[in-house]
Structure formats: C-alpha cells, structure tokens
Amino acid sequence: MKPNQKKIAEGILFTDEYQLTMAQLYYRFGLHEKNAQFDYFFRDYPEYGSHKAGYCINAGQAWLLDWIEEARFGDVEIEYLRSQRSAAGHQLFADDFLGWLKAHGTFESINILSVPEGRVVHPNTPIGVVTGWLAMAQILETALLNLQTYQTLIATKAARIKESTQGQMLLEFGARRAQERAAIAGARAALIGGADYSSNVGISHVLGYPPKGTHAHSLVQVFLALGGSELDAFQAYADLYPDDCILLVDTINTLDSGVPNAIKVFEGLRRKGHKPVGIRLDSGDLAYLSICAASMMDDAGFEDAKIVLSNNLDELAIWQIITQIQQEAPRYGIEPDVLVRRMVYGVGTGLITSRGDGALDGVYKLVAVQEQDEWVPAIKISETPQKTLTPGDKRLFRVYDERGQATADLIALSDENVADQDPLVMRHPSVGSMRRSLPASQIKRIEPLLEEAVRDGRPVQPSPTIEEMRALREADVDKLDPGVRRLVNPHVYHVSLTQKLWDLKQQMINRLNIGNHTE
C-alpha cells in the first residue's frame, strides 16, 4: 500500500459501510446530534480449544484515543463518499449530509468512560461506556472494536503464557508470523500482559524497551557455505558481542555439535573476563535437550548460563516442558528447580496470534438514548438469554471480600449508590434463580472500575506507561482466586447485576413481550 492509500485506509474511513448509511439515516431524521450511549464489552473469555481463559487483561485504549484524535472527514473522504452510487445509479450520500459530516463529523462530541489498560476484566461488563452524538458514536464502532479487542486478546494470552513460565523471562518473538501489522499492536499488548521484552525493534523503540534477540541459523549457514564451521560462526558472534552472547545451537546437531561448540566459545569469553549469557534451543525435544545442555554447561562451569527456548511455544507447551523437566531432570543429576529458574522463553506465533482463539468477541451495543437530559434505556432481545443486552446508563464495580480477594464484578445503574446496599444483592445477568446476597461486613471494598478517559473527543490525561499498566495487571491478578487463574478449566468468576438493574432489564424484556425464559 502506498503512503497516501494507507492514510485513507487507516483514517476515518476505517469503518464499515453500514455505519455511514445509518449515520445518514439519523441525519435525515434529525437524530444525528441526539446523544446516545454505547457499551463496549466482550461476550466470553477466549476459548483456545482444550483450554480457556478465566480472566482477561484489558488493553488497546491508548491507541484508540490516538486514532480518535487524528481521524477526520477531509476532502478526499467526502469526495469519495459523494462518488458512491445506489443500485439505481443515484448519489448514495446526499450533499447536505456530506456537508454536515465535513463540518461536524469529528469525535468532539464523544466522551468515554473506560476500565484502564492493564486491569483484569471479565465478559459482559461495560469496559467502555461511550456517549456522544448518535451519528458519530455509530461511526466509531468499527475502529473501537478493532483497536481494543485485539490488544486485549494478546495481553490476555501473554498473561497466561507468563503464568506458565513460573515467573521466568518471556520474550515476544512474533513479528514475522503476526497477522500483518498487528505485529506492532501485539508487541505492545504482550508487554502489558506479561512479556518482558520483544524482538521487534521499531515498537520496542517507541515504547522505550530494549529489543532482544540472538542470531538465526543463517549466520551459521553463511560460515558453513564459505568453508568455515559452526565454531567459527559462534566465535565471530562472541568476538563481536562478548557481553551479550547467546548462541543458537541447533543448526547442525544440538548435542553433538552446537552445545560443545558453544561451551568452547564460552570458555574463551571467560578467559577474557566476559560472562556468556547462554544458548538458544529452537528444535527437537526442548525439555530433554535443556536437561542435557544444562548438564554439559554445568560440567564446564557455566551453571549460570541461560537456556532460551523457542519453536512453537505457548502456555501449554511451556507447562509441559516444565513438568517434563521436573520429572526427568533428577535422573540426569540435575536439580529441576534450578534448571527451571535458568530458562527463558521466546514465544512467537502462539502469542502474537493468540493461538487457539484468534479473536475476542467484543461488541459495541446501543444501551441508551438521551431525551430531555434523561437516558432512555435501549435493549436488544435475543433468543439466547445470555445475549440479551443489559440496558441503560450503567457503572461497573469490583467487589472485594473480607480477605481482599476480588469476588465479583457488579454492574449498577449510574444513579445507584452500591456502597449503601446492605446486604448487597447480586443477580446473575440472565438466570433469575441465581443470586448472591453479601452483608456489608463481608465486603472489604467496592471499587469503581470505570474512569473518565475521553472528554469532548480528547484524552483526559496522558496514557500511563507500560510499567504502570503492568503494575495494575500484577495487582489485579494477585487478587484473583487461584481457581480463576488456572490455565485449564478455570473457575468462573462472578459477573452480576444489582437488583435495580435486573428489574429494569426484566421490565424491558416483558414490555417487548417476547416471553424469554429467564429463570
């Protein structure tokens, strides 16, 4: 794509055609500047086939705010819309509507309340509450979902993979296999969610993290093709990078050639006063090879040398590798816990594409329309009760039990004071018979989760740093029960409605007279 085409494709026309045809309809009926409220939420945790997430890590908002600030209907965009034709050959978008879009089609009417990036979030809770002119809030939908769901998906996957490493270093290696330029947003999301560093140079620079990397097979191949050896290639690398020397040992044969050659080179580094960093294993039985390589490096006195693993890793693969090390290492005279603590994991495709589930099912739904300063709730019924929308102008809270653990996320109407409710009644969003009643004495804290993010189309404050988002993530994950954090078959975290919100939802369902069963 040429730079001028890129500008068009990534600007305000990064939207679905129907947002524009609806916007024109709202204009035609005088509804376009009526304030509307949309909730952004996702319907379910990522489900990776045999395993499933029990929580998500919110991410992506800062880049959405950047997009909102930049996106504008300029002459190019307006003239393109003017050129669109109906099936009968008429101009699809009328001049008066295009005139309005040109003059007023910005996001300056938009306000957003949002759960901060890095925080743990759960399905069917309003992570973002967007208010503003109906026409523009509608046009925002596509970009908002696109920019937020993917980063949340990847931050979530990174948190899971980090969990599987038992605290070891996690490197994001996915640029080449990412879904095209998602590589860039994905690296950011991975850093928020659990990766320590990325190999991707450009985005690492932008975010202020040093990019990480070793070398590829091609380095050894070049030396071989020119009549040299693997040892020559390793020696060249060590000469140039004596303090950052990680050697890839599987170009020829890991245990017969790669590791012995690496040890020779490490011995030379040691003589010159340098500390070799370690080796990288990229094929074969990584657990077995790690044990053997550790044993060989131990014998040579390199007990501190790291073992970097790569090749098709994800949370289950790493879990399996660590389990195998724990079971098998003692037979080789290796202390498993010591070996586990010298491992580093480089994860590419499995992280950056969220292997097993490539999309978070985020949605953006109209929940209220303003009439004379009152928010009139809006609903959408579904034959699947869980998919029936929770209507109205709402707020989101996290309820912590007496131990300080997060016990539920609670959705309330904006005019409710949840702190005063004793006992606090929490209703399942769709199943009438499921409710909890928690006396105030068993509640340590009720925390509002939504913060003001955008006022009149502008960010309220600068984006927090990646470090700050990581701190939020770590604090939130610490407050989850271990059952919720399980990699496989996690315990289901409670998401609830207040009694008042439940009643409103039921009234509206009954008014539409559909007779959905909600027991």
Add this chain to the structure above:
Amino acid sequence: MKPNQKKIAEGILFTDEYQLTMAQLYYRFGLHEKNAQFDYFFRDYPEYGSHKAGYCINAGQAWLLDWIEEARFGDVEIEYLRSQRSAAGHQLFADDFLGWLKAHGTFESINILSVPEGRVVHPNTPIGVVTGWLAMAQILETALLNLQTYQTLIATKAARIKESTQGQMLLEFGARRAQERAAIAGARAALIGGADYSSNVGISHVLGYPPKGTHAHSLVQVFLALGGSELDAFQAYADLYPDDCILLVDTINTLDSGVPNAIKVFEGLRRKGHKPVGIRLDSGDLAYLSICAASMMDDAGFEDAKIVLSNNLDELAIWQIITQIQQEAPRYGIEPDVLVRRMVYGVGTGLITSRGDGALDGVYKLVAVQEQDEWVPAIKISETPQKTLTPGDKRLFRVYDERGQATADLIALSDENVADQDPLVMRHPSVGSMRRSLPASQIKRIEPLLEEAVRDGRPVQPSPTIEEMRALREADVDKLDPGVRRLVNPHVYHVSLTQKLWDLKQQMINRLNIGNHTE
C-alpha cells in the same frame, strides 16, 4: 500510536533485533555486501483443526514491494541504533557500521523472483527467491514474512469459503474483529482469494470496489427507544435507500416480527416501483430461518429477494447450512437449489482471522552465497527430515498432465532445462523411495512459476489489479483435481525435486555427515 511513532514502528525498524546484530557481524567480517540468496516458502498448508487446505492462494507481494521502496535508515533510526547498549554498557552498534547502514542500508541491491499474487501455491516450494547483499537481505526477512504470509493465509481462507458457497456472493465483514490493522491487508487478500466485496470503506476505496453493508441492530433499537417500532425503522431505511434496501430482521424476533415487517416495507417499495434487495439474518438457526423467510417472501411475491446470512460463518458453517437447506427445504415446499441461489454470505471473524489456523508457517532461509559469480549452496539440517532445507539457486515449475490438470510443482536447479528431461524424474523432497517418472508424452506443459518482481530494489512492473489476480486464481483452481480442492481431508498435491537437485541435497547432507535417514 502517534503518527511519528507509527512511522518508526512501520518503517525499516519493522524487523527483529537479531537481523541487525547479524548484519553488523557480516559488516565486521566483510561479508555484508556479498550476494546471498534466500528462499521464501511455507512448510505446510493451513490446518484448521478438523479440516485442512489442499492448496494456498499466494498474496501480499505488492504491499511488500511498496514497503521495500519506502523503508530507509534515516537519522531517527540510526540515532536510535546508536543509543542501544550492550549488557556491559558499551555502544552495541559501532559508528562505522551505522555509517554504512546510513549510506548503503537500502534495498537497492535486492532482486526478487516471485510467484504472482492470486496463483495457487504449495508448501516447500520457493514462492519468492530473494538475492542481494547479505546484510540487507537478512534485514528484509521479518517484513517479507510478515507482509506475505498473512495475505496468503487469508486469500486461502477466502478461496475455501467461496468454494463452500457454491458460487454465491461472499462479503468480507471482518474489520471489527480482525487482528487490529490486519483488517486492511485482510480485506485485500479476501478480495483476491474469493470475497466479492468488503464492508470496510477505506480499503474498498483504495482498491476501487464499492463497500457493502446493510444496517445494524442499533438502528432498530434507536427507533424503539424513542417510542417507535421495528416497522418504523425499516420504513425509514427503505425511504432513504429504496434501491438498496436490505433489512436486518432479528432485533426482536425474526419470524414473528422482522420478516413480516420487512415484507410490509417491501410491498410499499414495490408500489413505488422499487425492487427490494432482501433481508439479513444474523442469529438463530440460519438454515431453518432461511427456509421460513424464503417461504414467507415467496408468498408475498418477493421470490427474487436475497437472503444475506451473517453470524459466525466459515467454510464448514456454510457447507452445513447449504446441506441442511438441501435436506430440509422440500418439506416446506421450497426448491432447495433455488433457495441456495438466492443466498449471500457475510463472513467476518472466521475469514479475516483465518479461524482454526491463525498463521501460515512461512520461512525465509539462506540457500546460497555467491563466490566469484558462482552460487555456493547452503543448507540447514534438521532432525525432522522434512525440515531439512533444499539448498541452492533454484527455479519452480508447474507440470500439467495430458488432460491439462496440474499434477506436480517441480523444483529444479537454475541451470537445468526441465523441458528436455524425458522421462521427467520427480523426487519426493525428503523420502528417497518416493519418486515419479513421467514420459514427455504425458506432459502437456511445464510452466515456470517464478517471475521477476524486483530489480535493484524497484518493482519491475506495476502491480496487477485485483481482477487480474482473481482471474489467475480461478484459472489455477480450475486446474486442480477435485480431490485437492476438498474442504476436508484433501488429496495431497505433489511437490517434487529434479534428480539433479535431489542429488545435490543428498551430497550436502552427507558432507555434514549427520546420517539423516532419507529413504
């Protein structure tokens, strides 16, 4: 991301750190301007869990060429690299290397032979052959794989989904659920691979296709919230878009409310001389609802009205819907083939993320280094014989049998004349016992697949249009045996080496003395 950050993240620093550390090593050893050759290929067809592709559609090259033309080491990039530090605190990239990068770090030395976009391609064949200065060809790896593998993945998925529709219209609806900005490249790839149109406005504009769309539930919700009805919303839409009227009928209840209201509105359109386009179904049992809706519309005299399906579709879901229609429709007095021919499919997440397999396992491997105008072949051994590289300066051919059907893709050394080989001996790339011998009389044509795409860093010719690429795709798919085109458990297409290339590969394996079994 801010625009200036985007420029950095998407420019020449869209690469992995190790490409740069290796480039500096090549520079230090005087190898950086030595010509090297890398093959781009993928290892296996996408595997979607229960089903697998039997062929891929090549895509993405034009945008790679655009990137190559734009990417440069400017002051910002060089100063960033100068700021990087080794673990010991020294400057990681030395000034002389950075000076060379600044002055010569362009892709002007790069030449690329490539299989054109839109063509059918198979695993382990050189789809791209890159030659040029070792340092720059190395730095290119990350962007090349990133820009080509994703579009090939999506063009392939689109071809499968198009196949499942039995020739009906396929709309790409995935912008909101795509892996971030992959939405844009994905829409292009979908249009090459089998989608007729996209809902994504910006990229449709860039590519010259009208974007398509209907309306969302929110339109009906707004009218309901303001005291109106679904019928009012439909009427408003029909008034504004009388010749493009597709109504979404599942906001309240598809058969009790949506379809009857749509028919009322359609009757009004008909009285005014307009032809309603149809309805969209977005939830529930789509096959059953299609049959019922068709029956209701038929009774009202709208036999031509389209039924657009959306909601979680992919090739298996569509196949199942059509099968169910074929089995169930007659019981409702509906002719199944007629109904199947009025269907339109809007596919979102399943297409744009390649549901089931989110990455094509593309690789970029050093296969030769130039010494005194000779290409010295390079190899990489693997303990998995299929992963052992096929070395050398190679070309790719497609062999058509006497019926004109594609029977094998054949990889040869560049100095071979495959047309003169009678019989043509074709060896399995890794299994010595598997070979075919085809007399010239049984060969209709041997077609070279690689074309010159880049000379001295510049495209040799303008990119073909999407229409031209679609024509290539259709012609190639027509020449595949039906077994190869099956959605599930496809017949394996032959990829072979010439005898001479096989011999070279074996010699090199034996020289590395690894004793890999290759029989």
